[in-house]
Amino acid sequence: MKWTMSFAFILNILSFNAYATSIDQQINAWLAPVGELFTSIIFYSFNVFSVDIPIIVVWLILAALAFTAYFGFINIKGFKHSCKVIKGDYSNPSDPGEVSHFQALTTALSGTVGLGNIAGVAIAVSIGGPGATFWMMVAGFMGMSTKFLECTLGVKYRHITKQGKVLGGPMYYLKDGLAELGHQKLGKILAVFFAICCVVASLCGSNMLQSNQAYQQFVIAMGGSSSFWADKGWLFGSILAVVIAVVIIGGIKSIAKVTAKVVPLMAGIYLLAALFVLAVNYDAIIPAFALIIKGAFFAEGVVGGMIGVMIQGFKRSTFSSEAGVGAASIAHATASTKEPIREGYVALLEPFIDTVVICTITALVIVITGAYQGVEGIDGVALTSKAFASVIWWFPYLLSIAVLLFAISTMISWAYYGSIAWSFLVGNSKSLDLAYKFVFCMFTILGASTSLDAVIAISDSMFFSMAIANIVGLYMLAPLVKQDLHTYQEKYLTKVST
Structure with a gap:
């Protein structure tokens, strides 16, 4: 084959x-x-009850379950403390790092709160039915624990150069953390493997897909297949590439300043529109939840029933939240803090905001409006646009703006992730860093110029490949983080409670 x-x-x-x-x-x-x-x-799969189950998805979900249990449901118990850290209750301007806790969170969120929430949810519901929504929520909830672990490690093993630049992420905690445990050779192999996957994923997965879907929605808003832009993906991509280049050349501080403004704005625009649709159809909300629950456990003839629906939900949730993939730890490593555990608390909010809240609301809009039925020939963001347009006729124009903001914010975050992985492989050279950013912009043009099927195939593959090395490292390093967590809780949380 x-x-x-x-x-x-x-x-x-x-x-x-x-x-x-x-x-x-x-x-x-x-x-x-x-x-x-x-x-x-x-996505090599094994077959269960006539359903192909990708091993990589099972790998991520089992890890999320294991870490949730191992850390005593930190995704629930740590939620309140996470909010306090984001508010700045524990912030100290003299702490090492480049950005605030909030900026680190918005930078990481800009890499996850994107078209996975719009196009990815639509794909999951159109293939797996309403029930896929339930399993997306479950996977997102469990992924909070994984995100806590990997982002704690991102800060714990980060490197800070003489110029004050922070270098962190799975490459560093795999290499240094495993060396600390006496597995130096394995750590180097896993770190290099992850870095290579991250570079390719940044170029293909979280660049091309964003560019592609932003272009698709733009064409819809401009008049569809009869518009001037219908066959000008390369031109749209070129313009988008220029915008991306202006931001990413400035590094993480420039990116953080942009994402701190763009992420709340784009999320606000999108959520207000979604809540309006739900308000107009308030009497259909409870029946929609009934469909979601029924579809989650009693699906028939939809991708092999319950197991097929579950896999669709898990797969799209993982792509949306990135829990277990490890990339977000690169952004969180730049946070100004002396306490790695504290940034782990901040990070666990990501899957909650991204998947449990935004993805669920998107799915509700699609289910309530019935847009997922009879969608042959309608893909990704076009399906979500159809759902909103059934209530707000002019929404495709607003969605075009939101999608563009989603795409730009995600792409600039992943440009940073890729550049850090690239520097791990080739060294900290300004010329090589600029070369990577130039290639990244070229792939932006490429993404807008290709079909959705080809983009999804490449992006999903490269994206999930990062989790192979990352999860191995997380299992081995989890005991170290658990020790740090106990120390942190005794130092800060015990005092608060007494």
């Missing part, structure tokens, strides 16, 4: 002009077989 795909890929290159009549079609001819090849490797 793999040889067949590779051969098809070569044929497409050799017969480039014969099969393509536009730039967009040419790019599609190149990427489609690549996406199929990556998917066959990363």
